[in-house]
Amino acid sequence: MLPRRRHDLVQSFYMERLPYIDEHAITLDANRADTWSALLRVMCRDPHDATTVPVGFVLDEARAPARFALKGRHWFAIYRWVFELDELDGAARTRLRAATWAAFPGIHGKAYRALVIGTGAHRVAVRWTLKRVAARVHSRNTPVP
Template identity: 65%
Template sequence: MERLSYIDEHARSVDANRERAWKALLTTMCKDPADPSTVPAGFVLDSAEAPARLALQGRHWFAKYALIFELDEDGPSRTTVRARSWGDFPGPHGKIYRALVIGSGGHVLMVRMLLRRIAAAA
């Protein structure tokens, strides 16, 4: 993965061991939870290291971006799921796109929603 600018990080504690949290992550993020490469439109799989890390990346005319999930054990039946976002928004159109997606708070709402869905699935 190329070096992108850091955007933010969000985390949620999940009432499940790391293996169950990993399955919940794949159920939430993949069309086919048995195949980590079936990630949502706009992303491609960069790497999947079960049960610790799922890295997605994407690009379009206005942005290059990455969303990386990391799972850390907090005990025998608790896991912290972290979502780290990275991205570059080149040119004037990228600056406007960043304002619409990041500056509006829409990105934060979507990432927190994903983390809630992962926690519920676990």
């Protein structure tokens, strides 16, 4: 079955293989299970339901405690945001990586890419998200006096 609109055709093409944008990472002094829990508390409206992701995204994959992937699209972009949790130091620490793939079709997409990627706004948002996850991990692991 062929897509009904040109935008659907572009979307179906790009969702197969989106261009790589970037990857950011942070190392946390927590195991993967605690990091996974913190990631869900930051990224989901209901941490017990991984499908309650931010507006503009849908859940693409949730494989605890290793991979959490979101995808989305609108008129100016088609995108995928993937978080991967790598075990370090015999499970005592976790490397949380956030990778982004996106396509920006057409002239409006080109302008949108310049606005989001070119200004550094995307980089700031991803790093802020990683810092929020780190804060959630540390707040949960801090003993209450």
